[in-house]
Amino acid sequence: MQPPSRRTFLALGLLTLTACTADHTGPTAGGPGLRPDPDVPVRLRAIAAVDALLAGYDTLTPPDARTAELRAEHVRHRAALAEGLPPSTPSPSVTTTGPGAGTGAGTGTPTATSTPTPAGPAAGGPAALELRTAETLLADLDTASPSLARLLASVAAADTRHAALLGTPVPPAPVQPAATPSAPPTATPARGPSPEALTALQNALGAEHAAVYGYGVVGARLPEDPQRADARTAHAAHQAQRDGWQRLLTSLDVAPAPAAGGYQLPFPVGSPADATRLAAHLETRLTTVYADLVAAVPVPHRRAAALALRDCTLRAHRWGAPGQPFPGIADPAPSPTATPTAG
Structure with a gap:
């Protein structure tokens, strides 16, 4: 160079x-004559993917400081993804143990109280789960609102960084x-x-x-x-x-x-x-x-x-x-x- x-x-x-x-300011409240928020199923799919990832981390015995830190980030991801759900939608709760768990402020290990469907943590370990979760989030970009698409892309980027931290190379796009x-x-679009x-x-x-x-x-x-x-x-x-x-x-x-x-x-x-x-x-x-x-x-x-x-x-x-x-x-x-x- x-x-x-x-x-x-x-x-x-x-x-x-x-x-x-x-900016997508939030879901439409439920009520007669109001359309359901199309972001709700996208958020629920993303939360399910993160729950499966959290379940994968829970299989690590014993967890080390690095994987505990990564897991804490996923608790924060999950909270951000659940933030847009309307009040009528049940949102599985996430609890934490230890000081600062799930906030990055401490070293405690967060624990999800929901029961996700595991994505097969034995198949490649946490790094493979990170990459699968990232791809799951990116698959919903086209159906998400602009602000939710930005959040999905950001969380997916964090997941790929986690995979790199765990030793899995990620080739550039x-x-x-x-x-x-x-x-x-083939024709002039109606709206550019x-x-x-x-x-x-x-x-x-x-x-x-x-x-x-x-x-x-x-x-x-x-x-x-x-x-x-x-x-x-x-x-x-x-x-x-x-x-x-x-x-x-x-x-x-x-x-x-x-x-x-x-x-x-x-x-x-x-x-x-x-x-x-x-x-x-x-x-x-x-x-x-x-x-x-x-x-x-x-x-x-x-x-x-x-x-x-x-x-x-x-x-x-x-x-x-x-x-x-x-x-x-x-x-x-x-x-x-x-x-x-x-x-």
Whole structure:
């Protein structure tokens, strides 16, 4: 990878652009003449998948500190997925044992009180269950509301990071077929992507322009070792993702935004340690861009955005970024101490 020839710097701002997304404010209350919330069956399927994963972790004897921490994250996932259920829908409860269990604040092991159907924890162990759960969540992207789709994609990304932590390699998604339309349109669609969706796509493209440049800086500061090879691989992946969004925008008759003329680094990068920190920063910021993109783009392109979120989450993990229970989004799990405000 050649050092960058331009005297430009990576713009932190480009990586903090977020899309305007349609927010799903919650389920429709039951009552005469009101339609049931279509998110309810999606949430229930996701909760069942997480319950099966929790049951798989319960078979580990004895659990170690790492698997206890991962299991605690899944309790938080489950709480976030159950948050949107209407009051009339029975929601299996989850209890915890030990200080801070299920909140990340302590080391206690959370325990699910529901009785899920095990997914065969012996077939590959927790890592295989993590990957199966991630795919189950992604399978429902097309039928979920925008905000629930974002949550499903975030939890699936966390699951794949868990699988990597448990020693199972996760290959990157094939960018080219995922990021372009499956077939040319045969007629003018009645309704094209919303302005919010196009803005989110341009934000993702701009963030990838910045990441491509950023990895030029990263590679120039690393010695010839496996880390520099990882930087080359990530650089190529971001180039491919950038090109994918450019093709998609062009297919929508929208001019792709060009790379910016100048970039600013978020911090000085003068050593291999700085370069590693920059790579982790780039990937972490991109998870926010892609989580928002999942919620903003039309249904046919949600999976491409979700897989980009997953891959950025995995690369952030490899570069040493702290693990996030909900990559790309703020923790949506309900707080047990929260109280409603008047007015």
